[in-house]
Amino acid sequence: MDAIRSRQRQDFGSDPVECRETDHYQFEYIEGFVDKWDELIDWKSRAESEGDFFIDVLRQHGARRVLDVATGTGFHSVRLIEAGFEVVSCDGSPQMLAKAFENGRQRDLILRTVQVDWRWLNRDIHNHYDAIICLGNSFTHLFSEHDRRKALAEFYATLKHDGVLILDQRNYDAILDVGYSSAHTYYYCGDNVSVYPEHMDEGLARFRYSFPDNSVYHLNMYPLRKDYTRGLLRDVGFQRVDTYGDFQETYRDTEPDFFIHVAEKRYREADDHE
Structure with a gap:
C-alpha cells in the first residue's frame, strides 16, 4: 500500500527544504508527474529550439555508439536514433523508462532501456561507448560531492579512450547571484506550464512545476555552479572541457538558462593541453 501511495503523490517529509538526499529523486518522479513531463517539454518546440546542436557535437567527435544516462521520457534518445546513432537509454526512474519506451513505440522505435544508478553504472552497463549524454539538468539530483565524483568516474570509465561526455545544468550561478529569469526558450517549451524556484x-534548488489542470509538483536539486562542475570534470580525468551557454560558444554568464559542458577524455600531450 505504501508503494502505491508513493506512486500517487510526492512526499518530501515535514520540511521539504531539508530533503537533500541523492536517492530521493525516485520518489519525486511519480507517475502523475512523469505523465505530464512531455507537456512540460513539448518535443516539437524543443527540437526547433535546440536544432541539431547535440547531433553536430557528437558527429564532430566521431561518435556512433551513445549512452543516454538520463533519458527521461526519451526525447534525446529518439532524436539520436532517428539521426543514425546507436543508443542505449538509461534512467534511475522506472516510470521515466516506461514512458520513454512508450514514446519510442509511438514513433516505430524500440528503445533499449536499462535502469541504472550512475554511482554503479559499470555494474549494469558492461560495454564502452563513444559518447555519454547526461542532459535535462539531471546531474543536479546528486546532493553530495562524493556521489558526484563517483558518478563522473563511472561515466569516464564507461567511455572509450577518446570518448566525450556531454552534460548540462541550469545556470544556477545567475539564479543564486542575480535572481531567476527564464523565458524557457530552449529547455522547457510547453505552453501554460509554469516553472520557477x-x-x-547554496545547497538546494527547490523548483515548482504547475500545469494548466492546476496540478503542482516539485523537484529538489543541488544548485551546481558552472566552474565547480568544470572543476569536477577535470578532476576525474577529462582533459578538455568546453562550456556553451544555451548552445552558444560565446555568452555572458548571467544570460543563459542552461550551460552545456562538452568534456573530452582523449589524452592530450602537454603542449596540446588546454
Whole structure:
C-alpha cells in the first residue's frame, strides 16, 4: 500500500527544504508527474529550439555508439536514433523508462532501456561507448560531492579512450547571484506550464512545476555552479572541457538558462593541453 501511495503523490517529509538526499529523486518522479513531463517539454518546440546542436557535437567527435544516462521520457534518445546513432537509454526512474519506451513505440522505435544508478553504472552497463549524454539538468539530483565524483568516474570509465561526455545544468550561478529569469526558450517549451524556484540556497534548488489542470509538483536539486562542475570534470580525468551557454560558444554568464559542458577524455600531450 505504501508503494502505491508513493506512486500517487510526492512526499518530501515535514520540511521539504531539508530533503537533500541523492536517492530521493525516485520518489519525486511519480507517475502523475512523469505523465505530464512531455507537456512540460513539448518535443516539437524543443527540437526547433535546440536544432541539431547535440547531433553536430557528437558527429564532430566521431561518435556512433551513445549512452543516454538520463533519458527521461526519451526525447534525446529518439532524436539520436532517428539521426543514425546507436543508443542505449538509461534512467534511475522506472516510470521515466516506461514512458520513454512508450514514446519510442509511438514513433516505430524500440528503445533499449536499462535502469541504472550512475554511482554503479559499470555494474549494469558492461560495454564502452563513444559518447555519454547526461542532459535535462539531471546531474543536479546528486546532493553530495562524493556521489558526484563517483558518478563522473563511472561515466569516464564507461567511455572509450577518446570518448566525450556531454552534460548540462541550469545556470544556477545567475539564479543564486542575480535572481531567476527564464523565458524557457530552449529547455522547457510547453505552453501554460509554469516553472520557477520556490526555494534557493547554496545547497538546494527547490523548483515548482504547475500545469494548466492546476496540478503542482516539485523537484529538489543541488544548485551546481558552472566552474565547480568544470572543476569536477577535470578532476576525474577529462582533459578538455568546453562550456556553451544555451548552445552558444560565446555568452555572458548571467544570460543563459542552461550551460552545456562538452568534456573530452582523449589524452592530450602537454603542449596540446588546454
